[in-house]
Amino acid sequence: MASFNSVVRNQLVRWGPKMLGYRFTYRLARWLLALSRALEPRGSSRAAGWLTAQAMLDLALDQAEAAYAQGKAIWTTAFFPTELVYAFDFMPLPIEVVAAVIASMGLAPQMLNQADREWYSHDLCSFHRCAYGCARLGYLPRPRAMLSSSAICDGGPKLFRNLEHLEQEGMAASTSAPAHFLLDVPVLTGTDDLTSAVAYVADQLKEASAFLEELAGHRLSLEKLKQSLWLSNQARQWAVSANQLRQRYPGAISGQVTLNLLAVVFGGFGSDRARKVYQTLYQEIASSSPRPTRESELSRLLWLHVPPYYPHDIITSLEKELGAVIAFEELNDVYWPPLDLERPWESLAHKVLAHPSYGPPVRRLEHILRLAEDYHVDGVIQYSNWGCHQAGGSALMIQQALREQGLPMLVIDGDCVDPRDQSPEQVRTRLESFMEVLKGRQQSEVSSRH
Amino acid sequence: MKLVAGIDIGSLSTEVVLMEANSNRFREAKEPGPEHLAAGNPRLGRLDSILAFSVVLTGANIQKAMEQALEAALGKAEVDFSQVEAVVATGYGRRMVSFAQRTVTEITCHGQGAHYLFPQARTVIDVGGQDSKVIRLGPTGEVVDFVMNDKCAAGTGRFLEVMARALETDIVGLHRLADRARQAASISSTCTVFAESEVVSLIAQGRSRSEIALGLLQSVAARIAGLAGRVGVEPPVVMTGGVAKSNGIARILGDILGTPILVPPEPQIVGALGAALIARRMVAHEETNIS
Numbered sequence: 001m002a003s004f005n006s007v008v009r010n011q012l013v014r015w016g017p018k019m020l021g022y023r024f025t026y027r028l029a030r031w032l033l034a035l036s037r038a039l040e041p042r043g044s045s046r047a048a049g050w051l052t053a054q055a056m057l058d059l060a061l062d063q064a065e066a067a068y069a070q071g072k073a074i075w076t077t078a079f080f081p082t083e084l085v086y087a088f089d090f091m092p093l094p095i096e097v098v099a100a101v102i103a104s105m106g107l108a109p110q111m112l113n114q115a116d117r118e119w120y121s122h123d124l125c126s127f128h129r130c131a132y133g134c135a136r137l138g139y140l141p142r143p144r145a146m147l148s149s150s151a152i153c154d155g156g157p158k159l160f161r162n163l164e165h166l167e168q169e170g171m172a173a174s175t176s177a178p179a180h181f182l183l184d185v186p187v188l189t190g191t192d193d194l195t196s197a198v199a200y201v202a203d204q205l206k207e208a209s210a211f212l213e214e215l216a217g218h219r220l221s222l223e224k225l226k227q228s229l230w231l232s233n234q235a236r237q238w239a240v241s242a243n244q245l246r247q248r249y250p251g252a253i254s255g256q257v258t259l260n261l262l263a264v265v266f267g268g269f270g271s272d273r274a275r276k277v278y279q280t281l282y283q284e285i286a287s288s289s290p291r292p293t294r295e296s297e298l299s300r301l302l303w304l305h306v307p308p309y310y311p312h313d314i315i316t317s318l319e320k321e322l323g324a325v326i327a328f329e330e331l332n333d334v335y336w337p338p339l340d341l342e343r344p345w346e347s348l349a350h351k352v353l354a355h356p357s358y359g360p361p362v363r364r365l366e367h368i369l370r371l372a373e374d375y376h377v378d379g380v381i382q383y384s385n386w387g388c389h390q391a392g393g394s395a396l397m398i399q400q401a402l403r404e405q406g407l408p409m410l411v412i413d414g415d416c417v418d419p420r421d422q423s424p425e426q427v428r429t430r431l432e433s434f435m436e437v438l439k440g441r442q443q444s445e446v447s448s449r450h
Numbered sequence: 451m452k453l454v455a456g457i458d459i460g461s462l463s464t465e466v467v468l469m470e471a472n473s474n475r476f477r478e479a480k481e482p483g484p485e486h487l488a489a490g491n492p493r494l495g496r497l498d499s500i501l502a503f504s505v506v507l508t509g510a511n512i513q514k515a516m517e518q519a520l521e522a523a524l525g526k527a528e529v530d531f532s533q534v535e536a537v538v539a540t541g542y543g544r545r546m547v548s549f550a551q552r553t554v555t556e557i558t559c560h561g562q563g564a565h566y567l568f569p570q571a572r573t574v575i576d577v578g579g580q581d582s583k584v585i586r587l588g589p590t591g592e593v594v595d596f597v598m599n600d601k602c603a604a605g606t607g608r609f610l611e612v613m614a615r616a617l618e619t620d621i622v623g624l625h626r627l628a629d630r631a632r633q634a635a636s637i638s639s640t641c642t643v644f645a646e647s648e649v650v651s652l653i654a655q656g657r658s659r660s661e662i663a664l665g666l667l668q669s670v671a672a673r674i675a676g677l678a679g680r681v682g683v684e685p686p687v688v689m690t691g692g693v694a695k696s697n698g699i700a701r702i703l704g705d706i707l708g709t710p711i712l713v714p715p716e717p718q719i720v721g722a723l724g725a726a727l728i729a730r731r732m733v734a735h736e737e738t739n740i741s
Contacts, residue, residue, distance in 0.1 A: 426581070429556070429598070433555040433557035433558065433596060436554065436593065437557075437593050437596070440592050440593065
């Protein structure tokens with residue numbers, strides 16, 4: 001007999017996309033969200049981070065409505081500057097975030113099976129395989145266009161190229177192909193000329209703008225672009241302030257909330273929703289009763305790369321049972337300077353090129369070492385998604401460099417989207433063992449002080 | 451007589467080690483000196499400080515296996531469970547031991563057990579049923595770093611078990627076969643299922659079972675050596691786990707790593723021994739606090 005969960009899942013798959021197509025669904029969802037906020041008494045026992053999670057849900061609802069009910073969605077890959085998309089009143093839908101949401105609902109296996117059937121190798125990134133299956137099965141409505149960036153991840157552009165090809169060949173369900181624009185980001189080495197790289201990317205961003213102008217049927221309003229950049233700067237400033245607080249009060253907000261901020265990093269900048277998320281985050285940390293974690297026995301962890309998104313208890317067990325806090329996440333760092341509203345193209349190009357994970361691995365390494373110092377971490381965890389070159393490729397180098405700094409690092413090779421490729425018990429043993437190492441070190445430090 | 455127990459519930463076997471809670475009786479036990487380590491003499495661990503131990507197959511019923519193992523160890527020592535002051539559980543089934551005062555992972559327990567038997571040990575390689583682990587130890591036996599195999603069964607006891615079955619023998623028989631080989635058959639597949647097919651093909655091609663057995667041991671050793679490379683190998687190296695009961699794999703691994711591998715007399719119980727040692731420290735700590 002089918003379990004309750006599988007019945008719910010099947011109904012979700014059957015009716016979910018249809019329900020998402022009605023604007024009424026979003027009105028109802030927003031009303032329910034507002035009601036839950038209103039009914040929540042102030043000073044109640046809700047966990048810090050609850051309001052931030054709600055603010056993220058607002059952004060997710062906007063994105064779902066744009067995709068399913070308004071036909072305004074533009075699929076993007078994780079590292080495309082979304083400020084440009086918001087300037088056209090389109091809605092960016094980061095395809096990796098879509099895969100993460102699908103995984104969190106327990107629907108990924110069905111999408112991955114479809115990708116398997118169409119020769120999308122099991123060895124490739126499961127985020128992109130899941131998104132592919134989702135698109136091919138028709139659970140995602142056709143976007144207005146697809147924008148990808150070659151920075152850091154090469155799976156996204158290839159996914160979009162594949163989907164574009166299928167449409168052009170008439171092998172997809174719809175009749176007109178959504179066009180794909182690829183932002184080609186040059187790899188910088190230490191000796192490269194940054195000025196010419198910025199000019200190269202800025203020129204392409206102008207081309208992307210022309211591409212979107214054609215799609216929108218009107219010219220880009222420079223005022224709208226400036227507004228989008230201004231909102232991006234607002235979100236950035238709140239993020240910087242929140243992160244500074246996190247340095248002082250690690251663990252004030254659960255890693256379950258902060259790790260989900262990646263959805264905003266990848267798809268929110270340029271919107272007022274992102275500003276609201278980070279402002280709420282700042283206020284929640286400031287008003288929570290932060291534990292003086294630096295002096296306590298809790299171990300502070302730096303999380304590298306991304307976590308798994310299907311239901312799991314990794315973060316809960318770390319925080320509730322194993323005496324750890326997620327002090328910070330690599331991908332939540334604000335690594336770029338404020339955008340210059342008078343030089344929008346160059347500013348955005350600078351932001352794209354400034355990502356520490358792009359270029360020689362030593363850039364990422366230096367970034368991680370700085371974060372480890374800034375957030376006073378005791379240990380580092382990287383969950384390497386199978387098929388992700390960016391995550392696994394530099395693991396050894398990072399581990400060795402951290403070891404020289406006296407910081408243990410745990411690398412878990414696993415899958416962030418496909419729960420079938422994971423043994424929870426084996427992961428649990430690795431986490432517990434790692435925490436035993438950290439606790440042992442802390443105890444010997446204490447005894448050597450006395 | 452107060453006792454402590456360490457219980458290691460692995461995927462393949464369950465082990466129990468009983469020790470006296472606070473006996474000084476075995477302090478005089480001879481520790482292996484550098485000369486023994488240099489000679490690669492593996493038989494000088496301090497196992498004589500163990501009161502009794504037992505090993506049973508875990509099977510499908512963890513609870514039953516645990517009870518059987520405990521009863522067997524208590525029976526050998528001719529003591530009663532009421533004398534057991536503290537129990538520490540380890541292994542993948544550690545959280546099933548409801549009467550354990552503490553659970554500790556097998557990484558820490560193998561580190562503690564290996565350090566107790568070979569105090570100079572700096573690297574421990576444990577090849578268990580479903581996991582292979584390489585553990586780097588500090589001077590006092592503390593775990594400095596570790597690495598475990600990923601989800602794949604290659605390089606684990608399970609791999610060898612499946613291959614031994616394909617050759618119609620068991621793991622001990624596999625080692626015996628390998629001892630007779632003059633050259634090894636090349637096994638290229640790391641996937642357990644593919645490797646099994648490869649073994650069948652090699653038999654069909656007329657390769658001798660002993661050559662295939664040696665090829666299999668070499669394949670597992672190469673896999674473990676690759677894992678060890680991630681954390682670095684610092685001698686002396688101790689090998690634990692049921693697979694180490696036959697010296698063949700330790701010898702091959704030693705050749706690859708360029709250092710002799712020390713194997714205690716009962717490599718399978720090192721995890722349970724580590725758990726018992728932690729239990730003993732817990733009792734000592736409690737007594738110190740009371741006094």
